[in-house]
Amino acid sequence: MSRIRSALRRTALVTIGAAAVFGAAAGQAVAAPPPSDVGVQVIGGTRAAQGEFPFMVRLSMGCGGALYTPSIVLTAAHCVSGTGNNTSITATAGVVDLQSSSRITRRSTYVHQAPGYPNGDDWALIKLNSPITNLATLPIATSTAFDSGTFTVAGWGAATEGGGQQRFLLKANVPFISDTQCRSASGYSGLIAAEEICAGNWNSGGVDTCQGDSGGPMFRRNNNNAWVQVGITSWGIGCARPQAPGVYTQVSTFASAIASAAASLP
Numbered sequence: 548m549s550r551i552r553s554a555l556r557r558t559a560l561v562t563i564g565a566a567a568v569f570g571a572a573a574g575q576a577v578a579a580p581p582p583s584d585v586g587v588q589v590i591g592g593t594r595a596a597q598g599e600f601p602f603m604v605r606l607s608m609g610c611g612g613a614l615y616t617p618s619i620v621l622t623a624a625h626c627v628s629g630t631g632n633n634t635s636i637t638a639t640a641g642v643v644d645l646q647s648s649s650r651i652t653r654r655s656t657y658v659h660q661a662p663g664y665p666n667g668d669d670w671a672l673i674k675l676n677s678p679i680t681n682l683a684t685l686p687i688a689t690s691t692a693f694d695s696g697t698f699t700v701a702g703w704g705a706a707t708e709g710g711g712q713q714r715f716l717l718k719a720n721v722p723f724i725s726d727t728q729c730r731s732a733s734g735y736s737g738l739i740a741a742e743e744i745c746a747g748n749w750n751s752g753g754v755d756t757c758q759g760d761s762g763g764p765m766f767r768r769n770n771n772n773a774w775v776q777v778g779i780t781s782w783g784i785g786c787a788r789p790q791a792p793g794v795y796t797q798v799s800t801f802a803s804a805i806a807s808a809a810a811s812l813p
């Protein structure tokens with residue numbers, strides 16, 4: 548792991564810490580976006596419709612996640628502090644509006660942080676205190692078959708680089724970027740090709756995930772037109788900059804490790 552990558556991880560953690568403080572100070576009361584923000588977002592996306600991505604979860608430390616099973620959230624390793632019993636995380640689901648009275652909340656009971664993290668392996672599982680049985684889960688890609696094309700990303704993170712967290716879920720489409728091209732970007736030489744997948748508009752930027760979207764899923768349709776998760780929002784240099792893609796944990800690489808960890812969660 549290069550020093551650049553270490554620095555990036557630290558930056559990500561500091562940002563999450565800030566988001567967590569903000570979340571704690573304001574509770575769920577993330578400020579409503581001013582009218583000028585409507586229609587501009589994740590970065591360069593639009594608002595998701597209620598029920599469009601039922602598997603989306605907002606985590607109280609300021610990250611996203613996806614329902615892997617009714618009682619397990621898949622998120623990023625850099626969003627959690629380690630493996631073990633953990634009752635400190637609140638998961639909010641079932642709504643695009645985090646302030647909606649119909650939101651579903653659960654408390655964490657246990658966290659499994661990928662053992663290889665921080666040398667890659669940016670994934671983690673959070674066990675919930677009771678299952679959320681009425682929401683569709685998001686199956687993960689078990690082969691590289693869907694690790695290309697156009698992906699969808701979603702989250703409540705910043706809608707501009709350095710901007711605030713969002714009250715309403717935002718979504719955007721981002722094209723796949725090859726490992727070779729991604730690695731050629733300034734600051735991306737530490738890219739782990741087998742474990743990470745890049746996406747964004749290479750030439751123009753403008754569409755991306757950003758701080759607070761970490762841990763959320765990157766997904767696309769499979770051959771049956773069902774959503775399948777191919778990535779976990781991990782890192783990037785800034786957000787939505789040209790020639791600085793978003794980097795996502797390559798879920799297919801870890802599919803069997805994720806499945807066996809999920810099967811043995813306490």
Ligand code: ARG
Nearest residue numbers: 559756758759760761783793
């Ligand atoms: N590490 C960030 C987080 O903690 C996610 C950054 C994603 N950046 C990007 N340019 N796609 O929320």
